[in-house]
Amino acid sequence: MFETRSDGRLPLTIVGGFLGAGKSTWLRHQLYTKSFGRVHVLVNEAAELPVDDLLLGRAERLDVLANGCACCTGRETLVAALRKICDAASGADAGKIQALVLETSGLADPASIANAIQQDPILVRRIVLVRTVVLVDVGAALDQMAEERLARQQIEAADEIVMTKAVGTSRLHRSRLVATLRNLAPGAMITWAEFGVETSQEIDPGAAPYSLPEPEDAPGPIQTHRLDARSAGGWWALSAWLSALLFARGDRIVRVKGVISTPAGRLLLQSVRHHVQPPEILPNDLRREREPDFLVLIGRDVDQHRIQRSWDTFVGVVSDGLPGTEP
Amino acid sequence: MCNACGFPAAPGHWTDAGASSPGDRMRLRLARLAVVNRLLAPYGLKAGDDGVTPGLQLHAPGGEWVLVPDLEALWREAARLARTPVDPLSDRALANV
Numbered sequence: 185m186f187e188t189r190s191d192g193r194l195p196l197t198i199v200g201g202f203l204g205a206g207k208s209t210w211l212r213h214q215l216y217t218k219s220f221g222r223v224h225v226l227v228n229e230a231a232e233l234p235v236d237d238l239l240l241g242r243a244e245r246l247d248v249l250a251n252g253c254a255c256c257t258g259r260e261t262l263v264a265a266l267r268k269i270c271d272a273a274s275g276a277d278a279g280k281i282q283a284l285v286l287e288t289s290g291l292a293d294p295a296s297i298a299n300a301i302q303q304d305p306i307l308v309r310r311i312v313l314v315r316t317v318v319l320v321d322v323g324a325a326l327d328q329m330a331e332e333r334l335a336r337q338q339i340e341a342a343d344e345i346v347m348t349k350a351v352g353t354s355r356l357h358r359s360r361l362v363a364t365l366r367n368l369a370p371g372a373m374i375t376w377a378e379f380g381v382e383t384s385q386e387i388d389p390g391a392a393p394y395s396l397p398e399p400e401d402a403p404g405p406i407q408t409h410r411l412d413a414r415s416a417g418g419w420w421a422l423s424a425w426l427s428a429l430l431f432a433r434g435d436r437i438v439r440v441k442g443v444i445s446t447p448a449g450r451l452l453l454q455s456v457r458h459h460v461q462p463p464e465i466l467p468n469d470l471r472r473e474r475e476p477d478f479l480v481l482i483g484r485d486v487d488q489h490r491i492q493r494s495w496d497t498f499v500g501v502v503s504d505g506l507p508g509t510e511p
Numbered sequence: 512m513c514n515a516c517g518f519p520a521a522p523g524h525w526t527d528a529g530a531s532s533p534g535d536r537m538r539l540r541l542a543r544l545a546v547v548n549r550l551l552a553p554y555g556l557k558a559g560d561d562g563v564t565p566g567l568q569l570h571a572p573g574g575e576w577v578l579v580p581d582l583e584a585l586w587r588e589a590a591r592l593a594r595t596p597v598d599p600l601s602d603r604a605l606a607n608v
Binding site: 418419420421423424425427428429431432433446447448449451453460461462465486487490491493494497498499 | 523524525526528529530531532535538539542543546547549550582583586587590596597598599600601604605
């Protein structure tokens with residue numbers, strides 16, 4: 185599951201989820217099975233009293249950040265702690281740590297933590313965010329999502345959703361909840377766990393999602409727009425257009441995923457709100473048929489026709505007189 | 512990072528990915544500039560890149576100009592100079608094309 189990266193950056197996993205979703209329990213089991221390798225765990229507590237660290241004795245190293253939530257008031261503490269780890273990891277102790285895991289407080293927005301790391305000139309060179317795991321309490325999630333905007337933001341930021349405490353819930357509820365989560369985070373992988381141990385649950389794939397009351401500042405349901413990037417005038421046009429779009433509408437466009445061909449190789453592009461992760465170059469697998477380039481925008485209150493028109497106007501057309509074309 | 516001027520402060524904005532050779536990088540910069548200017552035109556702004564100065568130069572109609580390191584900073588400064596974000600989905604951007 186873990187491997188040393190060729191660029192020497194430390195892979196970071198963010199573990200998120202609402203208060204009481206089972207983050208520490210899940211993480212404790214992951215540490216027990218050593219699925220992260222030799223890991224340095226950071227635990228963030230929004231409350232003053234660090235209690236969770238008692239549960240996590242299995243980590244190679246453990247820091248508790250107990251003065252405020254890492255996505256807002258405790259941001260500087262988090263950045264300082266991560267810098268210290270990076271310093272240690274490039275000295276005599278290089279290679280002793282293979283991975284970093286940050287257990288966020290139940291009130292943290294994973295996207296703004298990712299953003300904090302991205303904006304720090306040191307951390308951005310030393311740490312790469314590999315995935316965001318968000319835990320969801322099957323029994324309590326629906327109320328949380330209905331009442332707390334934050335609970336939804338956490339789910340929207342997830343690469344992987346782990347459903348916990350499913351024992352005793354009805355199949356119908358589980359199915360409908362999964363359908364609801366798929367609407368919020370269409371790209372995320374959904375798994376199940378009890379006390380951290382992976383389980384499987386029967387669900388009905390055709391179940392109707394619950395309708396969540398829309399928060400005031402987020403008009404319209406989340407929709408997915410798929411754009412065919414084969415017609416794109418090139419990576420430069422697409423990147424210019426997308427960066428402008430995310431600057432202007434990053435609060436509405438929750439997520440972007442895409443695979444785009446460039447002179448340097450095929451890039452995997454991912455974003456959460458305003459924050460775009462550094463694109464990874466995908467390995468060139470000659471044995472497999474190449475999937476055509478695409479770009480998926482997931483967002484609220486964005487008109488499909490307008491997106492397509494803007495795309496055709498600024499990206500789709502190859503402007504005359506440009507030096508060079510896409511291979 | 513250049514230890515005299517501190518540029519670039521971060522290792523490449525995501526929009527600067529996609530070019531690995533110096534030739535491709537220069538091509539990316541110049542080709543992208545054309546698209547950036549088409550996006551800026553409805554807002555009365557213009558970007559320039561002489562290929563030598565790091566980053567891009569953003570010019571406002573009144574003569575004010577700023578040097579920006581990457582596209583994110585460019586859109587931020589453009590929003591300041593135009594007093595509204597440059598939005599590719601807006602009526603303004605889609606009107607005269």
